Amino acid sequence: MATALPFTPAVAAATAGIWSKVERVLPEDEWRQHAPFIERINRLKKQRNAVILAHNYMSPEIFHGVADIVGDSLALAKRAAETDADVIVMAGVHFMAETAKLLNPDKIVLMPDMDAGCSLAESIRPEDIRLLREAYPDAPVVTYVNTSAAVKAESDICCTSGNAVEVVESLGAERVLCLPDEYLAAWVATQTKVKILTWKGHCEVHERFTPDEIRRFRRAYDDLVVIAHPECPPEVIAAADFAGSTAKMIDYVRDEKPARVLMITECSMSDNIAAASPTTDFVRPCIMCPHMKKISLPKILHALETLEPRVEVDPAVAARARLAVERMIAVGRR
Numbered sequence: 304m305a306t307a308l309p310f311t312p313a314v315a316a317a318t319a320g321i322w323s324k325v326e327r328v329l330p331e332d333e334w335r336q337h338a339p340f341i342e343r344i345n346r347l348k349k350q351r352n353a354v355i356l357a358h359n360y361m362s363p364e365i366f367h368g369v370a371d372i373v374g375d376s377l378a379l380a381k382r383a384a385e386t387d388a389d390v391i392v393m394a395g396v397h398f399m400a401e402t403a404k405l406l407n408p409d410k411i412v413l414m415p416d417m418d419a420g421c422s423l424a425e426s427i428r429p430e431d432i433r434l435l436r437e438a439y440p441d442a443p444v445v446t447y448v449n450t451s452a453a454v455k456a457e458s459d460i461c462c463t464s465g466n467a468v469e470v471v472e473s474l475g476a477e478r479v480l481c482l483p484d485e486y487l488a489a490w491v492a493t494q495t496k497v498k499i500l501t502w503k504g505h506c507e508v509h510e511r512f513t514p515d516e517i518r519r520f521r522r523a524y525d526d527l528v529v530i531a532h533p534e535c536p537p538e539v540i541a542a543a544d545f546a547g548s549t550a551k552m553i554d555y556v557r558d559e560k561p562a563r564v565l566m567i568t569e570c571s572m573s574d575n576i577a578a579a580s581p582t583t584d585f586v587r588p589c590i591m592c593p594h595m596k597k598i599s600l601p602k603i604l605h606a607l608e609t610l611e612p613r614v615e616v617d618p619a620v621a622a623r624a625r626l627a628v629e630r631m632i633a634v635g636r637r
Contacts, residue, residue, distance in 0.1 A: 305604065325578050348392070363578060369603060375465055396592075398448065408621060414613075419595065424451050431502075444460075445467070453620050462631055470631060483502040486535060490546065517565070556576055561583055566585065
């Protein structure tokens with residue numbers, strides 16, 4: 304796997320447009336290391352008829368440099384179902400690649416680093432859901448997309464932070480198991496009359512934020528607007544001015560144009576939005592997702608060159624898991 308490529312005049316010319324987007328958030332010396340990989344990846348994905356899906360938490364050189372489709376988990380799931388590419392490269396974490404494979408069983412789905420996991424996905428197992436069904440036989444199971452395909456297969460329907468309330472209310476049930484993120488479920492409970500039953504799963508990034516941290520920033524900046532992700536603890540969301548999925552956080556900054564904003568989520572989000580929001584000053588309490596950051600330009604290039612590592616899902620599991628994801632997507636079409 305290449306770890307360095309030469310920055311030539313041809314590379315500079317081919318990537319000049321991308322550099323103009325990211326020069327506010329990337330040092331020029333760092334850009335000169337990234338640009339040769341960006342140029343080569345963008346050439347190779349055309350040859351492979353490949354598309355690169357990148358989550359909002361990807362670093363700017365990936366998000367702005369090589370991604371064809373960007374967004375939160377819901378957007379990536381929807382767009383993955385629509386692509387006519389032969390090869391899908393997931394710049395995200397493993398459960399996202401599995402979701403792409405569920406929706407594209409006949410396509411090659413590449414995961415540049417198979418070790419890019421998720422603390423939420425690891426917090427619950429299929430057998431846990433089977434036991435919960437025995438304990439609460441009348442409660443439908445709504446599972447966050449931040450889970451393995453095997454867990455999705457035991458669920459009635461999936462959701463994301465962007466559509467969780469809509470999904471829960473679409474079931475017409477008095478109570479619902481909302482798994483595995485305890486904090487997202489607690490936030491959903493504040494937005495609906497449906498009784499929400501929870502699980503003790505947490506995101507290792509969002510659970511680290513505290514109200515005291517927000518108060519310290521507010522004391523330093525009296526014009527600060529604080530927006531938080533629903534995976535944060537309830538007391539953090541209560542201390543914020545707005546809570547929403549990564550897509551809704553992006554919409555908020557674009558529409559409201561706050562002079563100064565603190566985003567309580569993975570810190571690459573601020574870099575990616577800052578590149579397109581020159582009038583907003585981003586205060587950055589940087590907590591990075593160690594799993595997302597396993598994905599790099601050299602690994603993406605290597606995956607495209609070798610068409611490995613490939614994500615596969617057991618067909619027996621995939622059929623049931625796909626149904627849960629497709630039900631989620633269908634909710635948005637009603």
